[in-house]
Amino acid sequence: MSATINFGIDLGTTNSLIAKCTNGAVEVFKNPAGHKETLPSVVGFRKERILVGDKAREYIEKDPSNVFSSFKRKMGTSESFFVPNLGDFKTPVQLSSMVLKELKNFIYSGEALTSAIITIPASFDTVQSNATKQAGYDAGLYEVILLQEPVAACLAFANKGTEKISDGKWLVYDFGGGTFDVALVYLQGGEMQVADHEGNNYLGGLDFDNLIIDQLIIPQLAQKGTFDDLHTGLKSASGKYNKLYYELLYKAEEAKIMLSNANSADIEFEIEDVHGDVQDIFLTITRDDYNKLIQPVVEQTISFTKAIIERNKLGAADIQEIVLVGGSTYTPLIRQLLFQQLNIPVNATVDPTTAVAVGAAYFAASKAITVEKTVALATEAVAQGSAYNLQVRTAYQKNSNEREEYFSALIKGDWANCYYRITRDDGGFDSGIKPLKERIEEILTLLPDTLNQFTLRLFDDKQSALDVTVAPIQIMQGKFSIYGQPLPSDICIEVDDTYNKTTYLELLFEKNAILPIKKSITKTLSRTIVKGSDDQLLINILEGSRYATPQSNLPIGVIVIAGKDIQADLIKGSDVDLSIEITESRDIKINAYVNITGQEYEQVFTPTVRNVNTSRLLEETDYLLRLANRNQTKLVEAEDYEASQNLQSIITRLEEMKKRLRYLPADDVTDEKYQLEDQKRKLSLQIDMLGKDNRVREIREEYYGRKEAAEYYLREHAGKEDYAKRFQHIISNEGEFLNGSEATIRRKCEELSQLVWDMKKRNFDYIVGVFTYYAMKEDHAYNNPAKAKQLKERGDAAITRRSGEELLSIVSQLYHILIDKDTDEPLKGTGLG
């Protein structure tokens, strides 16, 4: 257990935050729903549901009698708020405790929050301070230590810099979204103390947003067209442009943020004019316009600041720095005017939004907690959970095609005065806090086409989590239906392996993926298809194992783009956009868009209709024949006569197939092409199997060798770039692909080689070595001797200048014009790279 409190809470008028200091580093926790650090200090009572934060804020204007904000201003008063939806009153202390309880949910580690530092405004008197402490206790905290906000802010700045902060006087200028405060802080002998403060509870950055709409957007808009009464239309609830008003509020805030860093900001939106025409409006707001607009508001804050200085009979030289806190202080004009008019250095080195929470956390790390009491509380909390003897039985539909699903649960045990809450684990749903009943019901909103996981949690009367285990609620949306099913095999596209002069399978949809499913990819042409030629581009979709050879997988859809049909040459390197969709009933829809010609091809293949391209079948048969003959030579050399005899029989059958295919008309209406296609797949599998053990052993040995080399260079380049990540990506699923086809293992070998090369080429001496290898070859070993000679000369010059990049480029060019590169039996590929 930690010996210090560590947790700091900024319980703000507008927003609240929670932070923790561990080993000198502060982390500001984020809301699990939406990952924002700030929680609006707003509580809403919507029928049976309690909303805290962003959701409650949405209803501030629309349901003001049930939604409460800025209640911090009423802390310590006898005022309480009547809640019509509850038929009961709530005090500011109770509302504050709800905000604190919500902040507890931000602690993702799940550790119990039993002690915390909570900040209070410098203006809070003893009664208000005690009320804040009470809110902490009501939220389940055992120990609450208060800290004044300006002191917390100074601590955040003091702990940020490396320079030691000396004794002196500081001004903390806190300009938030809805409030302004300025405080004079004395630091003496290591002690900080707030000497004086001033403020306005109704002055903040939100005023800037409204000024942008009223004085910059509306006048500009009026000049651009004819609109019905813009001002009323925007601000009246039933106004024609009321929806636009909310959009403009958001865009005005965005522009305000942008103007903190840029000299101008653009606002773009659409609006319907009096004639019913939709107009695109594009407005530019300059920083000068904006500064003129907000200057009067900023001047007011400076007046407060000057008043403090004068009241305390201080001069500019008496004050070390003005420390900036609050989101509005991002505005450059504020910093500029403060310095110009007060002549005191301005310090804006800490994030002004989180400064108070961060400072509170630093302070918390220096305060010891009462260990015995915390242990007692933890024990008590668990005992409390079991004391209620709660049992939960849930009922819901596990698969759904709806966007909402009904959920109910039966609760047994002492559930009175307890609460529950259901949240979706991705952060997109929150039931809010609701009273527990014997039977609870909820409509759960589902995210489409995914597994939605919800968590049901139970709380005691203080809304502290109870130790009751409820199994996660899991609902699959949109993936299962009466026609739907998982894919029985991988679905792949055949692409060219130009290096090995063959083709391989690239995974489109993984086995067991749930139908319907859709994917769009962009492929690059691996060779030029000349207009009018007999060449063709093949988009070949196959079903089977992604690790097998394409020839042994089942073709389920193919689009042929013939040279005769294209409007212009399809240039190597240009893009083809592919969209592949498989419906629940297994129809396969392929759409191909050739960017260079703008031609689009689309075809739907149904499982009952098989599509066989005879010219492609002939090519594949031819390739298999050459491959079988090459393997035969190896088997004879290895004196594996039994395998050789079997392979000879396959060769004979392939030769027969080839003859039959040659005489088969392209528009043959018989079953012959299907029979031949089946036969080809079977023979391909047999070739793959014969002598496979020896070949796979060899290629596996090569793989392990290359893997070892990669690991060696990874150690040399530890921490550089993302080599380790690439390496992990290559070797993932190693067990699976090492039992797959040789081609797959070979590709993995190449990926490892590429990785090693990328690491090696960072070493200049190594590149020089590679260049020397090519430079030593005779000029006539290259298909363009003159160019080779020239490249060699340029390489020598690059070595003299130690220009690694240039030398690499020259090595690449030499490789490409080298005549004698290893060649194998090539398979004329698909044309897709």
Add this chain to the structure above:
Amino acid sequence: MNGQLWLKMANLVFDLNKKIARDNNTQVERIKTKMEQVLEEAGFFLYNPTGEKYAETRTDVEANISGEVSADMYITDVIKPVVYTEENGMKILLQKGIVIVSGK
């Protein structure tokens, strides 16, 4: 590119999508689809909830309620899309959508 820049790009692609939907330009639509694919490859999934029913339990959006509050409210306009990322096969909300909500 860091996460914040990707998110900015996701919002721009969403704005582009709104314009294309109005102008019905298939050529630009194609490029936009490719941009969405790139975003998905980078782990950013855009979600447009326009037309969906709104409930106060929806924490995937920040709603601006136009007109009166009623039991039957719908998302009528989306200023910023919902953006999800994926970790270990599970989606995680990265950016709440900014939406306008009103009764039918």
